[in-house]
Every structure is written in C-alpha cells, then in structure tokens.
Amino acid sequence: MAIFGSDVHRVKADVAVIGGGTAGLNTAIAAAEMGADVLIVDKAHIQRSGAIAGGIDHFFAYLNTGEKWDTRDAYLAYVAKVARGAANMKIHEKVLCDELVPAMERIERMGVSLRQPDGKIMRTQALGQPGPYAINFDGKFLKPKMAMAVKKKHIRVLNRVQVSNLYLHEGEFAGFSGYDVRNGDFYEIEAKAVVIATGNTNRMFKSQTGNPFNLWYCPANTGDLHRAAFDAGVELANVEYIRMTVVPKGFSAPGFNAFFGMGGKFVNGLGMEFMKNYHPMGDKAPRNMMVWGALQEVRAGRGPIYIDVRHLSPKDLAHLFSTLGTDKDTLPEFLTAKGYSREGAMIEMTVSEPMQARPSELCGSGIKIDETCASNVPGIFAAGDASDQMGCLNMCVAGGYAAGKHAARYAATVNYNRPFKSKALADEHKRVFAPLMRKTGIAPGEFENIVRIITTDNFGPYKSEISLTSAIAKLDALDRYRDELKANNLHELMRCHEAMNIQSVAKIVAHAALARKESRFPPYHYRSDHPETNDNDWCGLVVVRRDGAKGVATRFERLPYAA
Amino acid sequence: MPAVIDKGKCNGCELCALYCPLDVIHMEEGMAVVKYPDECWHCGACRQDCAHGAITFQFSPAMLGV
Ligand SMILES: Cc1cc2nc3c(=O)[nH]c(=O)nc-3n(C[C@H](O)[C@H](O)[C@H](O)COP(=O)(O)OP(=O)(O)OC[C@H]3O[C@@H](n4cnc5c(N)ncnc54)[C@H](O)[C@@H]3O)c2cc1C
Ligand code: SF4
Ligand code: SF4
Numbered sequence: 181m182a183i184f185g186s187d188v189h190r191v192k193a194d195v196a197v198i199g200g201g202t203a204g205l206n207t208a209i210a211a212a213e214m215g216a217d218v219l220i221v222d223k224a225h226i227q228r229s230g231a232i233a234g235g236i237d238h239f240f241a242y243l244n245t246g247e248k249w250d251t252r253d254a255y256l257a258y259v260a261k262v263a264r265g266a267a268n269m270k271i272h273e274k275v276l277c278d279e280l281v282p283a284m285e286r287i288e289r290m291g292v293s294l295r296q297p298d299g300k301i302m303r304t305q306a307l308g309q310p311g312p313y314a315i316n317f318d319g320k321f322l323k324p325k326m327a328m329a330v331k332k333k334h335i336r337v338l339n340r341v342q343v344s345n346l347y348l349h350e351g352e353f354a355g356f357s358g359y360d361v362r363n364g365d366f367y368e369i370e371a372k373a374v375v376i377a378t379g380n381t382n383r384m385f386k387s388q389t390g391n392p393f394n395l396w397y398c399p400a401n402t403g404d405l406h407r408a409a410f411d412a413g414v415e416l417a418n419v420e421y422i423r424m425t426v427v428p429k430g431f432s433a434p435g436f437n438a439f440f441g442m443g444g445k446f447v448n449g450l451g452m453e454f455m456k457n458y459h460p461m462g463d464k465a466p467r468n469m470m471v472w473g474a475l476q477e478v479r480a481g482r483g484p485i486y487i488d489v490r491h492l493s494p495k496d497l498a499h500l501f502s503t504l505g506t507d508k509d510t511l512p513e514f515l516t517a518k519g520y521s522r523e524g525a526m527i528e529m530t531v532s533e534p535m536q537a538r539p540s541e542l543c544g545s546g547i548k549i550d551e552t553c554a555s556n557v558p559g560i561f562a563a564g565d566a567s568d569q570m571g572c573l574n575m576c577v578a579g580g581y582a583a584g585k586h587a588a589r590y591a592a593t594v595n596y597n598r599p600f601k602s603k604a605l606a607d608e609h610k611r612v613f614a615p616l617m618r619k620t621g622i623a624p625g626e627f628e629n630i631v632r633i634i635t636t637d638n639f640g641p642y643k644s645e646i647s648l649t650s651a652i653a654k655l656d657a658l659d660r661y662r663d664e665l666k667a668n669n670l671h672e673l674m675r676c677h678e679a680m681n682i683q684s685v686a687k688i689v690a691h692a693a694l695a696r697k698e699s700r701f702p703p704y705h706y707r708s709d710h711p712e713t714n715d716n717d718w719c720g721l722v723v724v725r726r727d728g729a730k731g732v733a734t735r736f737e738r739l740p741y742a743a
Numbered sequence: 744m745p746a747v748i749d750k751g752k753c754n755g756c757e758l759c760a761l762y763c764p765l766d767v768i769h770m771e772e773g774m775a776v777v778k779y780p781d782e783c784w785h786c787g788a789c790r791q792d793c794a795h796g797a798i799t800f801q802f803s804p805a806m807l808g809v
Contacts, residue, residue, distance in 0.1 A: 227761070229764045233784075393781065400764050430809050509787025509791065510787045514785075
C-alpha cells in the first residue's frame with residue numbers, strides 16, 4: 181500500500197472558506213471582492229458539492245409588491261412568530277434583509293433566472309408563511325453556475341480535501357489541517373480568518389429504508405467542523421433541535437413545500453384531512469407542525485399518510501412534477517417507478533430521518549454567530565447551515581456573502597499569520613491516518629450504525645432526561661472503539677472520520693437537549709418530561725461549549741422579541 | 744443499485760467521478776465505475792453532467808418495496 185500523508189503542503193491565505201457549498205461560495209466571492217486572498221477547501225468538488233448538488237427550486241423572499249404580507253416588517257413579524265426562541269432578529273436583519281436584494285441580483289448575474297420561462301415571478305405559500313414567499317425557479321444548475329462565478333474571480337480551490345481540525349494561537353484562530361481524500365496528501369493551512377460553511381450533520385439517525393445515504397439532506401455533511409470548532413472552544417447554539425420533514429415513502433427526497441404549495445392535501449389512511457386538528461393553517465402550517473401531525477396520526481393508528489394530488493389541474497400537475505425534479509433530479513422517475521400516475525395520485529408519505537439542523541426555515545443550528553457572522557473565537561466566522569442563524573437558500577446566499585465581507589474586513593486588521601504548533605500538526609497527521617495503519621478493526625459503517633441506534637432509541641425524536649442521560653453514557657462508552665476503526669483506502673478513511681464526528685456531534689446534541697427543560701418546535705425538541713413550551717424561561721438559545729477534555733458546558737441566552 | 748453506468752456509452756471523460764458529491768464514482772481503467780453504490784444520494788448530478796447519456800438510475804428493492 182502507498183504511504184499516505186508523506187506529501188505535506190503548507191498553504192497560506194487571508195481568508196479561508198471551509199465548505200464550498202451554497203453559502204461558502206458566496207462567502208468566497210464576497211471576500212475576493214473585498215480584495216482578500218481567498219482559499220476554498222471542500223471535501224467534495226465545488227462544482228457539485230453539498231445540498232444543492234442536483235438542483236434547487238424555491239427562493240424565499242419578500243418583494244415589496246404592495247401586499248401587506250410582502251414587506252420587510254411583515255416578513256420579520258413572521259420570523260419572530262415562527263422561529264421564536266431560535267432566530268435572533270438583529271442577526272436576521274443583517275444576514276438576510278440587508279443582503280436580500282443583492283443576493284437575488286447575484287443569482288441572476290450568475291445566469292440563473294428566478295423567473296418562469298414567460299418572464300413572470302411565480303410564488304407559492306407553505307411552511308406557515310403569511311403569504312406566498314416562495315419564488316419557484318429552475319435552480320438545476322445553480323451550483324455549477326456559482327462554481328463558475330468563483331472560477332471567474334480566480335479564487336483558489338482545494339477540492340477533495342477533508343478538513344480535520346482547527347488550531348488557535350493564544351486564543352485566536354491560526355489555521356487548520358486536512359487531507360486529500362483522493363491522493364492522501366496532508367495540508368496545513370494558515371489564514372488570518374476562516375469561515376466555516378460545512379452544512380449540518382446528517383447520517384446521525386436511522387433512515388426510513390435503513391440505508392444511511394437515503395437522506396433528505398446531503399449525506400456528505402457530517403458535522404466535521406461542528407466537532408472541530410467545538411473542540412477549539414467555539415460556542416454552538418440551536419443544536420438541541422432535531423430536524424425532520426415529510427418525504428415520499430421509500431425515498432427521503434424533498435418536495436414537501438412544492439406539494440403543499442401547489443395545493444396537495446395531506447390525508448391519513450382513512451382518506452381524511454387532519455392538519456387542521458393540529459394547526460389553524462392546516463396544510464400550510466410550519467414544517468415542524470406538519471411532521472408533528474403526521475407522527476400523531478400514525479401513532480393513533482390512522483396511518484399510512486398520503487399527499488393527495490388527484491384534484492389538481494393538469495397544468496398544475498405538470499408544474500408540480502417538473503419542480504419536484506428540479507429540487508431532486510431523480511424524484512419524478514422514482515414516483516413513476518413506484519407506479520404513481522402523473523395524472524394525479526395519492527402518494528404515500530412518511531416522516532424522514534431526523535438530523536442535526538435548524539428547527540425552522542428562518543434560523544440555523546450550529547456555530548453561534550453575531551451580527552458580523554463571527555463566533556466567540558477571534559478569526560473564526562460561520563455561514564450557512566453550519567451557523568446557528570442561517571439556513572435555506574436565501575439566507576445561505578445572502579448571509580454567506582455577509583460572512584465573506586466581515587471575514588475579509590477582519591483579516592485586513594491582522595498583520596501577520598498566527599503560528600501553529602508543529603507538535604499539534606504532527607499529532608494530527610498521526611491521528612488522521614491511523615485507521616489506514618491498522619491490520620484489523622471495525623468498519624466505519626458499523627461504528628456509525630451503533631451511533632444511529634443509540635440516537636434513534638433515545639432522542640429520535642422523543643426524549644426525556646432519562647433517555648438523554650442514557651444516550652450520553654452509551655455514546656461516551658463508544659469512545660473505546662474509536663482506536664479500532666479501520667480503513668482499507670482513503671475513501672473509507674474519510675468515512676472513519678465522519679463516523680467519529682457524527683458520534684461527537686450526537687453527544688453535543690444530547691447535552692444541549694438535556695439542558696432545555698421544555699419543549700419547542702415539537703417534535704424537533706419534544707421532552708416528554710417537559711412537554712409544554714415555556715416562553716417565560718426558555719425563549720432563547722441554549723449555548724453549548726466545551727468544558728475540559730470531555731465535558732460540555734451549557735448556558736442560556738434569552739432572545740428579545742417585540743410583543 | 745442507484746446510479747448505473749452503461750459501459751458501452753461511457754467515453755471516460757471523468758466528469759462524473761470528478762464531481763460526485765459523495766465520492767461514489769471512481770475511474771478504473773479509463774472507465775467510470777460506481778464504486779460505492781450503497782452511498783449514492785441519488786442527487787442526479789452525475790447524470791446531468793454526462794454528455795453521453797451513460798448514466799441511469801435503478802432504485803433499490805427497499806426504496807420501491809416499503
Ligand atoms: C435536496 C435539497 C433541496 C433543497 N431545496 C431548498 C429550496 O428549494 N429552497 C431553500 O431555501 N432551501 C432548500 N434546501 C436547503 C438549502 O439548500 C440549504 O440550506 C443550503 O443549500 C445549505 O448551504 P450550505 O452552504 O450551508 O451547505 P452545503 O451547500 O451543503 O455546503 C456544505 C459544504 O461543506 C463541504 N464539507 C462538509 N464537510 C467538510 C469538511 N470536513 N471539509 C471540507 N468541506 C466539507 C461539503 O462538501 C459541502 O460542499 C434544500 C436542501 C436540499 C438538501
Ligand atoms: S460523465 Fe459519462 S462519459 Fe464521462 S466518465 Fe462519467 S459516465 Fe463516462
Ligand atoms: S447520483 Fe449523486 S451521489 Fe449518486 S453517483 Fe451520481 S453524483 Fe454521486
């Protein structure tokens with residue numbers, strides 16, 4: 181076998197972006213426009229990496245058309261209502277509202293129109309929105325177009341490099357390490373500022389068909405940098421929430437807002453609509469309530485659940501199928517392979533796998549940021565799904581750009597690169613490649629499966645102090661197998677590190693969930709021992725931080741909302 | 744089996760192997776191979792990028808059966 185890691189590269193930049201997905205590419209563009217020397221590092225290839233690899237179809241925005249729900253104020257009132265206790269309104273204004281118009285213009289400049297072929301803007305309503313905020317558009321090639329925009333700016337990119345750890349110098353960011361998952365080269369990267377944009381954590385809970393890659397969100401996002409940032413002393417927030425959605429039975433694909441936006445009806449096994457029993461907005465309720473309703477119907481023995489689209493007009497059905505395929509390229513043919521007619525059918529649905537991610541479309545879950553997208557550690561910024569305040573296309577494009585501006589501004593004030601210790605890098609080199617050196621051991625998939633059984637049994641999604649405490653003990657006990665993980669090649673090596681990161685994030689999530697002694701966004705945080713939402717005591721963020729070698733410290737930060 | 748490559752149509756351009764977000768497709772002897780079929784996300788990026796129509800999808804019995 182080749183000796184991996186014998187080639188070590190040292191690379192320097194002003195601003196480094198970890199994760200060249202939706203947010204990260206906009207971050208890089210912003211920082212480059214500010215004059216910074218920028219480097220993007222992605223574990224896949226930025227042409228197609230991350231959540232929107234195969235396409236995307238909705239952009240949420242208010243457009244000031246004169247309707248009373250279509251203003252900045254009305255939109256913010258909606259955020260405050262629907263994401264109460266998770267969205268920081270001041271940050272939301274900065275990372276979304278202030279950046280929204282330029283974000284939409286940037287997408288169109290990249291060559292992706294937000295309009296229908298006839299030039300009109302088509303908007304639909306779902307997810308608790310007071311009006312149709314969701315612009316339907318063809319974003320099938322949005323990711324390659326973003327990558328093209330990055331290329332045009334001559335921004336340097338390291339593709340297929342999985343970032344493994346972050347390093348500080350006297351409390352400030354110094355650099356990070358990673359390795360090439362295709363050739364085994366080791367990278368030491370020095371930068372004045374870093375923006376972490378690595379998405380949420382997937383593969384953390386059992387999936388509907390048992391295959392951990394049959395997921396709604398991108399299975400390549402495995403919390404690698406949530407873990408590394410946490411270990412470096414970065415605070416995380418909103419991580420107690422477990423996000424789920426309603427997906428077609430058999431295939432965890434998105435499409436939910438398209439179905440309901442077009443007027444699909446959610447019905448139970450008896451053919452009865454049920455959402456009005458759970459939320460006054462019925463099938464246009466916030467996502468967590470749709471999931472809650474579905475879970476309750478199935479629990480009560482009224483499953484399976486379906487989306488009925490038989491009443492839609494042929495024109496609407498044609499539009500629906502084409503958007504389904506824009507968001508998830510392979511979904512229309514899956515539905516056909518299952519035998520559903522495109523002339524309308526009752527499509528069987530189910531609740532998707534849980535994941536570590538935002539409890540609402542209007543906030544994030546992960547690295548805690550301030551109004552400048554900065555974390556508590558000087559030099560470390562975050563953007564997109566990886567941050568505690570951003571999520572969805574609109575915020576990733578808008579807020580990703582904001583993060584790039586702020587990181588570049590910060591980098592300009594740093595007059596020299598902080599040194600990072602060669603001992604730490606030597607240790608990391610050894611740690612990274614260790615699974616390749618073992619002659620026998622445990623496969624990463626087996627380790628990951630154990631994590632998924634523990635999480636799903638104890639907090640996927642229902643949880644209590646007893647179940648969470650039990651989960652933490654079991655996840656901690658799993659540590660003993662970390663030194664037995666074995667990889668037969670570089671691809672498996674990446675999977676080994678992902679497996680360990682998923683386990684680490686699962687522990688952090690369980691600790692955060694233990695701290696929040698109420699329920700919020702049920703079932704995303706449903707504590708059976710504290711089933712009510714308690715705004716008096718818990719309207720705000722549970723902030724988690726590393727405490728010593730193994731511990732997790734939590735604190736509560738209240739979020740203010742106008743009455 | 745998820746993404747499936749028709750060897751007769753593949754001309755070895757490498758695009759699918761270069762871009763697959765899950766590192767599922769690798770080149771072997773000048774030909775694209777779906778090396779980790781169980782890890783395919785069914786995102787369809789490879790099919791969109793293949794100018795030779797060499798990639799199709801086959802859904803697993805679990806996906807179609809449940
Ligand atoms: C199929 C699908 C459809 C969606 N549809 C919509 C929609 O219509 N409208 C909407 O508003 N939102 C939608 N969303 C949500 C939206 O797409 C995401 O919120 C957004 O794209 C996330 O962007 P991001 O940059 O935070 O993460 P991503 O775009 O996922 O980028 C994360 C990047 O980090 C990289 N990475 C991960 N770990 C490492 C590591 N260790 N080292 C280096 N790189 C790493 C990954 O390869 C990836 O490129 C959809 C999501 C999915 C999955
Ligand atoms: S993109 Fe198509 S032609 Fe090119 S290597 Fe892949 S399968 Fe072959
Ligand atoms: S569908 Fe997506 S994940 Fe599957 S092989 Fe193609 S590019 Fe890779």
